Amino acid sequence: MATREEILVLGLTAGVVGSLVGGLMLGLGFIAISQGVHMGWLLVLPAGPIGGGLGYLLARKLAKKA
8 A cells, every 4th residue: 555655745746846847848839839830739728638647647657556
């Protein structure tokens, strides 16, 4: 069973990593869109699910460990 410490670290890590990855994708995508490059939508649209998916992968890793 996972300890409280491991769950806390998982939450903090998932939040930070998800924010960084999602934020970078959103920022770069919006910059591209504002410059007229419509391929920027390929960065903007999946930014949220990819950021959340990283937290999901971290949680699965912790669950396998326990």
